[in-house]
Amino acid sequence: MADWKFLGAAEGVDAIRAGKLDVETWANLCLERVAERDDAVRAWAWLDPQQVRDEARELDKYDAARPLHGVPIGVKDIIDTGNMPTQYNSPIYRHFQPAADAACVALLRAAGALIFGKAETVEFASNARKAVSRNPFSPERSPGGSSSGSGAAVGDGQVPIALGTQTGGSVIRPASFCGAFAMKPTWGTVSRDGVKTYAPTLDTIGWYARNPRDLRLVYDVYDTLEVERDVPANAHSTADGATSDLSGMRLAVCRSPFEDRAAPETLKLLDETADRLREAGATVVPLSLPAHFQTLAAAHFTIMRAEGRVSFLREYRTERHRLHDFIADHFAPHPEVTRQALLQAYDLAATCRIEFDELAGEVDGIITPSSVGYAPQGRDDTGDPVLNAMWTLLHAPCIHLPSVASWLELPLGVTLTGPRGSDRRLLTLAEAITAAGIAAANPLRH
Amino acid sequence: MADWKFLGAAEGVDAIRAGKLDVETWANLCLERVAERDDAVRAWAWLDPQQVRDEARELDKYDAARPLHGVPIGVKDIIDTGNMPTQYNSPIYRHFQPAADAACVALLRAAGALIFGKAETVEFASNARKAVSRNPFSPERSPGGSSSGSGAAVGDGQVPIALGTQTGGSVIRPASFCGAFAMKPTWGTVSRDGVKTYAPTLDTIGWYARNPRDLRLVYDVYDTLEVERDVPANAHSTADGATSDLSGMRLAVCRSPFEDRAAPETLKLLDETADRLREAGATVVPLSLPAHFQTLAAAHFTIMRAEGRVSFLREYRTERHRLHDFIADHFAPHPEVTRQALLQAYDLAATCRIEFDELAGEVDGIITPSSVGYAPQGRDDTGDPVLNAMWTLLHAPCIHLPSVASWLELPLGVTLTGPRGSDRRLLTLAEAITAAGIAAANPLRH
Numbered sequence: 001m002a003d004w005k006f007l008g009a010a011e012g013v014d015a016i017r018a019g020k021l022d023v024e025t026w027a028n029l030c031l032e033r034v035a036e037r038d039d040a041v042r043a044w045a046w047l048d049p050q051q052v053r054d055e056a057r058e059l060d061k062y063d064a065a066r067p068l069h070g071v072p073i074g075v076k077d078i079i080d081t082g083n084m085p086t087q088y089n090s091p092i093y094r095h096f097q098p099a100a101d102a103a104c105v106a107l108l109r110a111a112g113a114l115i116f117g118k119a120e121t122v123e124f125a126s127n128a129r130k131a132v133s134r135n136p137f138s139p140e141r142s143p144g145g146s147s148s149g150s151g152a153a154v155g156d157g158q159v160p161i162a163l164g165t166q167t168g169g170s171v172i173r174p175a176s177f178c179g180a181f182a183m184k185p186t187w188g189t190v191s192r193d194g195v196k197t198y199a200p201t202l203d204t205i206g207w208y209a210r211n212p213r214d215l216r217l218v219y220d221v222y223d224t225l226e227v228e229r230d231v232p233a234n235a236h237s238t239a240d241g242a243t244s245d246l247s248g249m250r251l252a253v254c255r256s257p258f259e260d261r262a263a264p265e266t267l268k269l270l271d272e273t274a275d276r277l278r279e280a281g282a283t284v285v286p287l288s289l290p291a292h293f294q295t296l297a298a299a300h301f302t303i304m305r306a307e308g309r310v311s312f313l314r315e316y317r318t319e320r321h322r323l324h325d326f327i328a329d330h331f332a333p334h335p336e337v338t339r340q341a342l343l344q345a346y347d348l349a350a351t352c353r354i355e356f357d358e359l360a361g362e363v364d365g366i367i368t369p370s371s372v373g374y375a376p377q378g379r380d381d382t383g384d385p386v387l388n389a390m391w392t393l394l395h396a397p398c399i400h401l402p403s404v405a406s407w408l409e410l411p412l413g414v415t416l417t418g419p420r421g422s423d424r425r426l427l428t429l430a431e432a433i434t435a436a437g438i439a440a441a442n443p444l445r446h
Numbered sequence: 447m448a449d450w451k452f453l454g455a456a457e458g459v460d461a462i463r464a465g466k467l468d469v470e471t472w473a474n475l476c477l478e479r480v481a482e483r484d485d486a487v488r489a490w491a492w493l494d495p496q497q498v499r500d501e502a503r504e505l506d507k508y509d510a511a512r513p514l515h516g517v518p519i520g521v522k523d524i525i526d527t528g529n530m531p532t533q534y535n536s537p538i539y540r541h542f543q544p545a546a547d548a549a550c551v552a553l554l555r556a557a558g559a560l561i562f563g564k565a566e567t568v569e570f571a572s573n574a575r576k577a578v579s580r581n582p583f584s585p586e587r588s589p590g591g592s593s594s595g596s597g598a599a600v601g602d603g604q605v606p607i608a609l610g611t612q613t614g615g616s617v618i619r620p621a622s623f624c625g626a627f628a629m630k631p632t633w634g635t636v637s638r639d640g641v642k643t644y645a646p647t648l649d650t651i652g653w654y655a656r657n658p659r660d661l662r663l664v665y666d667v668y669d670t671l672e673v674e675r676d677v678p679a680n681a682h683s684t685a686d687g688a689t690s691d692l693s694g695m696r697l698a699v700c701r702s703p704f705e706d707r708a709a710p711e712t713l714k715l716l717d718e719t720a721d722r723l724r725e726a727g728a729t730v731v732p733l734s735l736p737a738h739f740q741t742l743a744a745a746h747f748t749i750m751r752a753e754g755r756v757s758f759l760r761e762y763r764t765e766r767h768r769l770h771d772f773i774a775d776h777f778a779p780h781p782e783v784t785r786q787a788l789l790q791a792y793d794l795a796a797t798c799r800i801e802f803d804e805l806a807g808e809v810d811g812i813i814t815p816s817s818v819g820y821a822p823q824g825r826d827d828t829g830d831p832v833l834n835a836m837w838t839l840l841h842a843p844c845i846h847l848p849s850v851a852s853w854l855e856l857p858l859g860v861t862l863t864g865p866r867g868s869d870r871r872l873l874t875l876a877e878a879i880t881a882a883g884i885a886a887a888n889p890l891r892h
Contacts, residue, residue, distance in 0.1 A: 096546070097545060098545050098546075099542070099543060099544050099545040100542070100544075103757075103759070103760040106760045106764065107760055107763065110760070110763050188753065188756060189756065191756050191757050191759065191760065192646070193642065193643050193760075196639065197638070197639050200634065200638070200646060222756075222759070224752075224756050224777075225752065225755070225783075225784065225788070226785065307634065309670035309671070310634060310635065310636065310637050310668075311639065313549070313637065314549040314552045314553055314556070314637065317553065317556050331670075337671075339672065340867070342671070342867075346796075346799075347799070347800050350792075350796030350797070350800075351797075353792075353793070353796075354796075420789055421786070421788075421789055
């Protein structure tokens, strides 16, 4: 038997279909990895090994036809699960047990997945009470937030896939810090029913994986606009043959309107990635966004704060004493959080989306930084989301590619983005870039 | 004791505070009305009189300081309640019992409300399986949909307030057919956590009441952007003194880009309402929207269908045999439901919002039809939402004003609308128009 410890999702499903693996064995491999590493990483808010084994044995009674048959998937703990508590890392919701799965979880189960456990989150997927999770590559550092446990668990090889959510940079940033692949699809791709809301205009469900083929496997479960039309049901099975020749591909490098916030390693990695892409045959051009895109950071703040008031009003009014100051601060008067500012922010974002899609449509994909630098020291700072928030507000799909650059001291990577709805094209590009040896999951350790 | 059968919410709270009423008595008055009328109206998907009385007695132990102290409120049955089943009028969710209240319900409870029962809804607040409810003014006719039971219960005087939701015209249309006041606030005003989603870009929680003062009472509970700043806590208590002099008010009449769909009674009522407003002192001007607003109906269809696919994918994939054809049809290939059409619809709506707010900002409020005509015959047709859907897509606040016109054969009214965020101004206008004797709840019967 090969080293199946860090088995990818599609790879595992293939092995089960080929009779080389069963779900219970796979689940136990993941549980062993958790047992080895949990003291150091602390990715899980709730995990019951017996429940995992029971579910695995149940799944072994079925044939392996479903696309995610037996794949162990971690779920960020702001997403409801009908058979596990959902606590939002909030004392208000301690031991809270939802009556049903969130839609995004139910769809994974219907696709055959084994829901493995609840991954640690920053309180309400915000910047309030931090997760207890540690960076798997450096225990004194943050795994990023708010999808701290999801990024850490996949980066550490404890599960092949985990769900997260992004309102600012909460999917992509932990991926960058933890050496995982990740995808934040176009806004609206996945139902948010049963997921605790922060800001409806921004909140997007995304996921972590150890290779781009697995990102696509999950995307195929959720996509409602293309999957019937032009993607064969077994599309993922052919992805092994992804081209590594990038010639004919036209990529842009966007240093981001906020590049002054980036550390040297981030800018060096972006330039070097552009060089590697050129070496692999791609045409790489620079992309500068119009000056008024600078104001999207303020618009993002206004929307997050104003919509956050609506979302947290219930807890603020009924359980204020158990609410973190960061959340309570949303309700303080603020000159940028007024009805007029909110409407202006909506309208600016809407017009920038139109402009960005047009600009981005001139290339196959855009490379931009995923985080301002390496994971920060300590647990209090989960990292600056400034380089992610604009893409979230633009509703643009983002794929994080962990870099293989040998000079890196810690995981770091780049974001591949494009116009709304270009998710599938970006997945194909991500597969090609990975096949060309430019990206790989946590290359520092394995 | 005055005739307290059709007591308004603010009026009831005032009576309790004055020691003239207690919550139990009020709840019993509502239960008596239900007992009298339930065979004819069938507004309730779930109602337990004993639970209502128990809650009422519990509330009577508190002082009456909270703004909705003891107010019996019906809740549309696509909104979660932690102490009552929530069934979406879907066989899939028969007997489903959520673990917690939706945020919008929890906030009403925190404001002192008595959650009275679950109001009938069209399946998933769509146009699928119809509610069993009947129009309280004409049992062979529809109460409208999808908030069928909420509109019928308030129009029939069974409860002073009920929550509904609108994706096309599901709050305003039942109000027009049932002779109730109603408010659909600016999109995003109320958290949708715990409410079954249809289309996130459209879904808006609204409410029914028997007078505009009560609409404001609920709005004050939910508003997060103005209430702390410029509205005194006891604002509603002064509303009795609302001016009936409309001089100085500048109103526009918008015959809607879809007026060709309107029946004679609707157009006649609109013209007559304009006359009445002029007589009361208002300046009334016509408002024509730019020609491209005509295309908003198609954009609304595209967004509802495309987002509906995301929202119903879970039920479609796991319980298709128990899903109404109307929902399943969302997943059929459709030339207007493509990713490209969806993005174009989003962008058209966003630019029209900017244009509309500018146009609408030139007047204090806009009067436009609420329904194409009287409530349709039978239960299968809940009425055409075409005159409401554009406002929903524009995220514009809408208040339904039931008309007192003596020639009306059945309830009918007009919508008062304006730019996003003008909710409070519209409430003030609605109070003035009502004080001027132009609008009143179900004037045909009482």
